[in-house]
Amino acid sequence: MIKITGTRSYIDVEVDGKEVRIQGEMIVGGFVAYKKSMVKWNSPKDELIDDETKQYIIKKVVEKTKDSHMVIVFE
Template identity: 55%
Template sequence: MKITGTRSYIKIEFEEKVIKIKGELLVGGFVAYKDSIKNWEPPHESEKIDDLEKQRIIDMVINETKNSHLVITFE
């Protein structure tokens, strides 16, 4: 898993696909908006992300960043 981003979104590279998740950079972390998790980036944009896969992505991102200097949380 590779996580990159800006002040307003993060990009998660997950299982050879990429998803862009909107959010907000705060002091010491990033708040990502669950509602923005809908589709993969091209060339997989036609693949919808169901609730089970969405939760799996969220859990993996939280686990990946829980001990880092930039903690990602979801709301």
């Protein structure tokens, strides 16, 4: 299960019981998220996020938003 919330400048993604804040910017029809801003899980986990986990998060976010009014893309 994945939950996505956010503002104009970031999204919070909850996946597998952990949450990460991903910086980015709102654009017309969606949100551009910056991959490089995914460094560690939010408190209380505070664990580093490895490249494999980043790809998993990206895949889940893209799948969840691909057919919505707020498409999230990563760069």
